[in-house]
Amino acid sequence: MHLTFFENLRYADQLASTHAGACLVSSRFEGQVPSHVAVLRAKKPFQAFVAYCSHIHSDTLRPTSWFDQSGIASTAVVHETARLEDEVTIDPLAVIGPEVEIGSGTIIGSGAVIGPGVKIGRDCNIGAGSTIQASLIGNNVLIHPGCHIGQDGYGFTFVGGRHVKVPQAGRVIIQNDVEIGAGTSIDRGSLRDTMIGEGTKIDNQVQIGHNVSIGRHCLLAAHCGLAGSLTLEDYVALGAKVGINNHVVVGEGAQVAAMSGIKDSIPPGARWGGMFARPTRQWLREMLTLERLAQEGVSGGPDSKRDPDPEERN
Numbered sequence: 444m445h446l447t448f449f450e451n452l453r454y455a456d457q458l459a460s461t462h463a464g465a466c467l468v469s470s471r472f473e474g475q476v477p478s479h480v481a482v483l484r485a486k487k488p489f490q491a492f493v494a495y496c497s498h499i500h501s502d503t504l505r506p507t508s509w510f511d512q513s514g515i516a517s518t519a520v521v522h523e524t525a526r527l528e529d530e531v532t533i534d535p536l537a538v539i540g541p542e543v544e545i546g547s548g549t550i551i552g553s554g555a556v557i558g559p560g561v562k563i564g565r566d567c568n569i570g571a572g573s574t575i576q577a578s579l580i581g582n583n584v585l586i587h588p589g590c591h592i593g594q595d596g597y598g599f600t601f602v603g604g605r606h607v608k609v610p611q612a613g614r615v616i617i618q619n620d621v622e623i624g625a626g627t628s629i630d631r632g633s634l635r636d637t638m639i640g641e642g643t644k645i646d647n648q649v650q651i652g653h654n655v656s657i658g659r660h661c662l663l664a665a666h667c668g669l670a671g672s673l674t675l676e677d678y679v680a681l682g683a684k685v686g687i688n689n690h691v692v693v694g695e696g697a698q699v700a701a702m703s704g705i706k707d708s709i710p711p712g713a714r715w716g717g718m719f720a721r722p723t724r725q726w727l728r729e730m731l732t733l734e735r736l737a738q739e740g741v742s743g744g745p746d747s748k749r750d751p752d753p754e755e756r757n
Contacts, residue, residue: 446495448488449476467491506568506585508532508550519551534571552588561593570625577631581619587647589626592617596630596637596653596671609633611653618642624649624665633671640677652689664701676711700726 444464449472458466458475465481467488476482485491497504515521516535525539528547533539538556546565551557555569558576563569567580570588577593586592598609613632617639623629624647631637633653639645640659650668651657658677667681670689675681679693682701687693692708699705700716700723709715717726
């Protein structure tokens with residue numbers, strides 16, 4: 444028997460044609476469930492569905508060793524000054540540098556490289572092929588494969604006709620319960636540490652520049668680009684491919700639509716979008732106005748004005 448859920452009228456047609464055996468649904472919509480489907484009443488159907496799936500598929504919530512092993516693989520390289528608590532797993536070909544500290548329950552994936560002095564808390568997972576340096580990582584942090592954390596930021600100053608590197612001497616600090624998607628890069632700080640707040644979830648292939656400060660429980664969708672020294676306050680949500688200029692502050696609880704470019708600070712709780720981003724209602728009004736003007740121009744009415752065709756000028 445299959446289980447489904449329903450809580451959005453947009454999918455009423457799919458509910459009517461479902462072959463599921465049971466459906467999680469609120470009392471508001473249970474009358475729309477087909478007679479052959481068992482009704483499982485839930486105040487928040489999707490959350491109930493997630494809770495059930497988390498129970499029966501608990502093995503998917505936290506990655507395990509890809510080699511189904513525990514302890515330190517014979518082909519892993521662990522520096523003699525590294526300190527590992529009990530029940531740390533290091534998969535084949537991983538490299539653990541000098542003065543590294545790793546907490547119990549943490550898994551280091553195959554081919555990962557942990558640089559000198561990095562501190563990693565308990566019950567973390569460092570994905571295969573990731574590199575980490577100049578970083579302090581809390582507990583229950585999930586870093587997916589191919590991430591690069593703690594490398595130099597993009598800092599140069601123009602002196603005497605050439606670009607001179609600005610020293611990148613800060614760290615990356617990642618607090619508890621953070622998840623970082625595959626292929627994401629987070630630069631170490633220059634003048635201050637780069638900070639990722641507790642509970643923040645970062646999607647795949649995101650670039651976070653040096654000195655960036657991200658608050659607690661933020662959401663960053665794929666392909667976002669965050670320039671150096673900007674600040675995201677708590678509970679900020681960025682859609683895919685959002686680009687943000689340096690030194691900008693995005694206020695607590697603000698939301699930014701996908702593919703927006705941000706050059707100015709955003710007040711707390713605001714919803715912005717567009718290129719360049721502005722309040723969403725203003726952005727939508729401008730888009731509708733441009734669309735209407737374009738349609739009026741194409742209609743060719745008696746009052747419409749248009750540039751003559753180049754051949755008509757001859």
